[in-house]
Each structure stands twice: as C-alpha cells, then as structure tokens.
Amino acid sequence: MARIKIDTARRTGTIDRNIYGGFIEHLGRCIYGGIYEEGSSLSDEHGFRKDVMEAVKGLHPPILRWPGGNFVSGYRWTDGIGPVEQRPARLELAWHSVENNHFGTDEFMRYCEVMNIEPYICVNMGTGTMDEARDWVEYCNGTGDTYWANLRRQNGHPEPYNVKYWGLGNEMYGQWQIGHLSAEDYVKKAREFAKVMKWTDPSIKLVGCGQNGWNDWDQTVIEGLAPLMDYYSLHLYTGSDDYYSNVLAPALVDFALETCQAMIERARFNQKLDHPIHIAYDEWNVWFRQRSAESALEERYDLADALAVSSYLNSFVRHSDTVKMANLAQMVNVIAPIFTSKEDLFLQTIYHPLRIYEEQMQEVTLDAYVDCKQLTLTEDQEKSRWPQSIASLGPFKVLDVSVTSDQQGHELAIAVVNRDQEEDHTTTIQFADPTTISQGRIYQVNATDPNTSNSFEHPDAVTVQERQLELADGNLTYTFPAHSLTVLRLHAE
Numbered sequence: 001m002a003r004i005k006i007d008t009a010r011r012t013g014t015i016d017r018n019i020y021g022g023f024i025e026h027l028g029r030c031i032y033g034g035i036y037e038e039g040s041s042l043s044d045e046h047g048f049r050k051d052v053m054e055a056v057k058g059l060h061p062p063i064l065r066w067p068g069g070n071f072v073s074g075y076r077w078t079d080g081i082g083p084v085e086q087r088p089a090r091l092e093l094a095w096h097s098v099e100n101n102h103f104g105t106d107e108f109m110r111y112c113e114v115m116n117i118e119p120y121i122c123v124n125m126g127t128g129t130m131d132e133a134r135d136w137v138e139y140c141n142g143t144g145d146t147y148w149a150n151l152r153r154q155n156g157h158p159e160p161y162n163v164k165y166w167g168l169g170n171e172m173y174g175q176w177q178i179g180h181l182s183a184e185d186y187v188k189k190a191r192e193f194a195k196v197m198k199w200t201d202p203s204i205k206l207v208g209c210g211q212n213g214w215n216d217w218d219q220t221v222i223e224g225l226a227p228l229m230d231y232y233s234l235h236l237y238t239g240s241d242d243y244y245s246n247v248l249a250p251a252l253v254d255f256a257l258e259t260c261q262a263m264i265e266r267a268r269f270n271q272k273l274d275h276p277i278h279i280a281y282d283e284w285n286v287w288f289r290q291r292s293a294e295s296a297l298e299e300r301y302d303l304a305d306a307l308a309v310s311s312y313l314n315s316f317v318r319h320s321d322t323v324k325m326a327n328l329a330q331m332v333n334v335i336a337p338i339f340t341s342k343e344d345l346f347l348q349t350i351y352h353p354l355r356i357y358e359e360q361m362q363e364v365t366l367d368a369y370v371d372c373k374q375l376t377l378t379e380d381q382e383k384s385r386w387p388q389s390i391a392s393l394g395p396f397k398v399l400d401v402s403v404t405s406d407q408q409g410h411e412l413a414i415a416v417v418n419r420d421q422e423e424d425h426t427t428t429i430q431f432a433d434p435t436t437i438s439q440g441r442i443y444q445v446n447a448t449d450p451n452t453s454n455s456f457e458h459p460d461a462v463t464v465q466e467r468q469l470e471l472a473d474g475n476l477t478y479t480f481p482a483h484s485l486t487v488l489r490l491h492a493e
C-alpha cells in the first residue's frame with residue numbers, strides 16, 4: 001500500500017495566487033474570435049465574448065499577461081490606441097497575420113477591469129525602442145500633465161491604470177524572435193529599458209526574460225540583471241503522444257525551479273542584493289500537436305494532458321516559496337483551456353485541474369512524505385516533441401503529490417496525480433500528530449481512457465466528479481484510480 005504522510009507543522013511556503021494567472025497573445029483566435037469578437041451576438045457592448053468571460057471567471061485568473069509572446073517583438077503599441085476606425089492594420093511577422101489593432105491597450109485594460117484581473121504587460125524589445133517602452137509606462141501609469149498621460153485622458157481614461165507588472169521582452173534568446181539577442185546583449189539592452197521604465201514609474205515591478213531556468217542564458221541574464229529585476233521569467237512547454245513521456249515531463253518544472261532559484265540566490269549573495277527576485281513561470285503548458293505557424297495552432301487536449309497540467313500545478317505549489325507568478329499559455333483557443341466557435345464554446349480537459357486547484361488549494365504549502373511505486377523512463381522509451389530530456393530526472397514517484405492547508409491548519413487540500421496508466425493505488429494518508437478528519441470531499445478528474453478529449457459534441461467526456469469522502473474511524477485510506485487527478489479536501493481537528 002502507498003503512503004502519504006503529512007506533518008501540518010512542516011510549512012514550506014505561502015502560495016501567491018498569481019500562480020493561477022493567464023496569458024493572451026495576438027495569436028490565432030486567442031484574442032480576435034476568442035475573448036473579443038466584434039459584431040457577435042455573444043459579445044457585450046465592448047466586443048467581449050460573454051460566454052468566454054463566464055468560462056474565464058470559473059478559473060479566477062488573478063493576473064493576465066499580454067500582448068505576447070512572440071507577437072510583442074514586432075508590436076507598435078501606439079497603433080492600438082485612439083479611435084478604432086483610425087487604427088492601422090499591419091502585417092505582423094511573428095505569426096504572419098494581419099493585426100487590425102482593434103484590441104489595444106485600452107481594450108486590454110477594460111477587460112482586466114471588468115474581470116477584476118491584474119494586468120501584466122510585456123514590452124517590445126525586438127523592434128521596440130526604450131522610448132516606446134517608457135512611453136507605454138507613462139501612458140498607463142502617468143499622473144502628471146505630460147503628453148502620454150494626457151493622451152490616455154483624451155482617450156477616455158482620466159485615472160492611471162497603475163499597471164504594476166512589466167516584462168522586459170519575450171524569449172529574446174530565440175532565433176524565432178524578431179530582434180533576438182545574445183544573453184550579453186540582452187542584459188545590456190534590458191538594463192537600459194529597465195532604467196527608463198523605472199524612472200518613469202518607480203513603483204513598477206520588472207520581469208527579466210529567462211529561458212528554461214537551467215541554460216547558460218539564464219546564468220548570464222540572472223547575474224547581469226539581478227539588481228534591476230523583481231521577477232525572472234521562465235517558459236516551459238512539454239508534451240508527447242507517448243503517455244509516460246507526457247505525464248512525467250513536468251518533472252522539469254521542479255528541476256528548473258530548483259536550478260534557477262540557486263542561480264538567483266548566488267547572484268543576490270555575490271552582489272549583496274536585499275530585494276527578493278521571484279520566479280514568474282509566465283508561459284507554461286502542454287503543447288506538442290499543433291506546432292507549425294501555418295496550422296491554426298489549436299491544440300485539442302486529452303485527459304493525459306490534464307494530468308500533466310496537474311503536475312505542473314503540483315510543482316508550483318511545492319515551490320511556493322520561489323514561484324510567485326505563473327501564466328498558463330494561453331487562455332482561449334490556440335493552446336488553451338477554453339475553445340470557441342462562432343456560436344458556442346466547450347471546456348477542454350485541462351480546464352478542470354486549473355479550476356480545482358484555484359478553488360480548492362489553500363494558502364499554506366506543506367511538506368509531504370510520499371512512499372509509493374516508482375516509475376522509470378529510459379532515453380529509448382522517452383518520446384517528446386521538445387528537445388529537453390526528462391529520463392535523467394527519474395525515477396519518478398507514480399503518485400505526484402502536493403499538500404496545502406489554511407493558516408490554522410484545519411482545512412487541508414491534498415492533490416494527487418496517479419500517473420500509473422494501468423493501476424489504481426490504494427494509499428493510506430497519515431498525520432504526524434494525532435488528527436481527526438471530520439469531513440472530506442473528493443474532486444476527481446478521470447475517464448476510462450487517457451486519450452479521452454472534450455469536444456462540442458461531447459463537452460463533458462472529461463469533467464470533475466465531486467462527492468463526499470466516506471470516513472472509516474481513525475483511518476484515512478483512499479484508492480487513487482489509474483490516470484487520474486484527485487484533490488481531497490479535508491477538515492482536520
């Protein structure tokens with residue numbers, strides 16, 4: 001029998017709810033035809049799709065990153081303000097599409113406002129200049145009698161938007177990026193951007209552009225930018241048709257966070273820096289099917305992908321002391337939990353773990369001892385569309401676990417991904433101190449086949465089953481079904 005042992009006194013950190021953040025990019029049908037659809041009977045007076053808003057509300061994303069992604073490296077933000085009919089349509093080179101600029105800064109801000117979401121803007125460090133970046137900060141946050149602040153007022157927004165989070169470019173290390181840079185050149189350029197942006201508004205928080213968290217780029221950028229940044233961003237996409245390669249790949253998140261955190265601490269120590277630098281996992285997801293820019297880039301997710309997403313979340317929870325923001329890439333259509341047509345939408349499989357974690361996981365993270373079957377994955381067995389290999393990170397525990405509690409230690413949430421494709425695992429849950437569980441609820445995501453997907457025809461093929469936990473005196477034993485996510489919510493005395 002497997003065993004999860006919990007000591008409610010062994011607190012490892014506090015969850016920043018920004019780990020449940022989202023990301024929208026001018027890519028495919030994410031914005032146009034996703035969150036924003038002019039002229040649709042499903043849209044409100046601002047052009048926002050009301051059905052999509054409802055689905056987004058179910059996930060309560062506290063923060064939203066925009067406008068890219070690769071798109072931002074060629075984006076002229078000034079094209080997207082002022083009267084809509086006068087905004088220029090541009091050929092944009094990241095995804096080879098036409099950007100009509102109908103959704104710009106003021107529309108993004110309005111969306112965040114009506115949805116009660118904190119905005120996070122990534123600036124253009126590809127074709128964009130320092131001036132454009134500082135002007136954008138001034139347009140959003142300026143309070144004085146200055147050109148850009150006045151233009152915002154003229155555009156109908158007397159009050160500053162107070163955008164707190166600003167990203168210093170997107171994936172500037174990549175050959176695919178417009179204006180890509182070496183790590184050394186990025187540091188030089190980002191320092192200057194950071195300086196003028198902070199001089200424009202000293203209260204903003206800057207996010208440096210990281211890679212995977214274990215690369216030479218990361219080492220150089222962390223050393224070079226540490227004095228000026230508040231967050232360091234990481235990106236990770238994983239995924240495979242091979243079940244185990246898919247569900248075990250998020251082990252890379254633990255590796256990335258631990259490696260990257262060590263680099264950050266080294267830089268802070270050597271440079272005698274007092275301010276914290278947190279990790280912002282500002283793009284992450286399963287993404288391996290729709291990879292070519294010519295395709296619609298519209299990934300359809302199955303149950304195995306939902307389990308991988310759950311393991312990403314487990315890793316963020318386990319590292320709550322270091323990862324203080326994470327933004328699922330992306331929110332609608334493209335590579336996202338919500339999928340629309342002109343008339344309808346359905347929730348993809350990955351929507352359900354996102355919702356359960358956001359709703360059920362508590363504030364305080366707890367260390368847990370897990371004793372269970374181990375899985376190995378050899379280099380030969382591993383199949384991934386991505387270059388990074390996970391085989392060397394094994395063996396992997398078949399039960400991937402994270403545990404949280406409220407501040408008082410009475411409300412517990414235990415998230416368990418049983419990654420075994422075939423076998424259920426009966427598990428005893430033990431507590432270090434005498435503990436009585438008086439109530440329990442189960443939230444489970446499962447299906448007969450890990451390849452099961454949702455669709456317009458079968459929107460609930462994979463959904464959440466919720467029920468009461470039957471408690472036998474003194475003993476908490478639960479059988480986690482094969483290829484499932486289970487969150488146990490317990491009231492403990």
Ligand code: AHR
Nearest residue numbers: 068069070071170171329
């Ligand atoms: O999220 C899709 C793309 O993936 C983003 O534009 C880019 O930053 C990443 O490579």
